[in-house]
Amino acid sequence: MTSAKILGQAFDALLEPEKFRDYGPNGLQVEGDRDIQWLVSGVTASRALIEAAISANADAIVVHHGLFWRGQDGRVTGWMRERLRLLLAHGIHLFAYHLPLDAHPELGNNAQLARVLGLQAEGRFGEQNLGFLGTGTQTWTGPQALADHVAHTLGRSVTCVGDSERPVQRVAWCTGGAQSYFEAAIAQGVDAFITGEISEPQAHLARETGVAFLACGHHATERYGAPALAAHVAQNLGIQHRFIEIDNPA
Structure with missing residues (x-):
């Protein structure tokens, strides 16, 4: 027992x-x-x-x-x-x-989301090092191609805002309600940021910086x-x- x-x-x-x-x-x-x-x-x-x-x-x-x-x-x-x-x-x-x-490097939400989506973690960023940085097992031709991959994998629609012509290789992600991590992710030189939710400011930042923002569902990214x-x-x-x-x- x-x-x-x-x-x-x-x-x-x-x-x-x-x-x-x-x-x-x-x-x-x-x-x-x-x-x-x-x-x-x-x-x-x-x-x-x-x-x-x-x-x-x-x-x-x-x-x-x-x-x-x-x-x-x-x-x-x-x-x-x-x-x-x-x-x-x-x-x-x-x-x-x-x-x-x-935060757990193997069993945690971020590590497990990376496993599911085929992302290779290479570093951390953000408050308490909760955000993950890395690359995909492939280079997506643009944010929508990445969004389609995430939507298919997670089984839900994805809100995608960003430069439609920019290839996506370097990615940051933080599951759940981590939209406030977007500016820190941009500073890391990534092409796209994946999280659960989007708030009003992030759409403007994505358009103005060219870094794609993907809101994939709070629950869906943390299950x-x-x-x-x-x-x-x-x-x-x-x-x-x-x-x-x-x-x-x-």
Whole structure:
């Protein structure tokens, strides 16, 4: 049998959450009362994921987006009450790792997105070195060719803004809501930047600098780290793992 303490220690040893300034607590967020034989991974600790984990008879869940964030209303009412009620009623442990899971060089969201898209990481950039730099296994004839490749691979539409004639070889990427990293990526001399979301200023910057900006979906770019982490730890601890995908168009 594996306890929550042992599982948490395994996650912490890999991700080293103490090294990050984050927006919420990393590690065990809700303590259950079960020995752990079945671990479920997912992107976000939504009610739908919790209900699916209950149906799968999970003992623990590990996600990228947990329940608690800096500055949120601390009252346990409404949707928060229901998520907590389900976890506590079924004795399920909830673990969450945000920036540490983005950053891990092999199992993290950025590393796993690179694996899926065929990108070779060669360096880091940006705040807390969360952004990745590298090249593709091919040179795309322009931003739209790269966008088509990403859309086909991730199975969702991509918003692409940039110089349609500029070949793309050197790429920067940072999963999720990392649009604020765009200027730092431009300074690295890349041809394109891949992330999850786009805000109003980035479209202008892309047009004015010629560096393409690809918004590929917050959820879509961050659905690979949690299952990679969970599968690795589950194998080492001799427990079972299952990734549960809860679709999200954002």
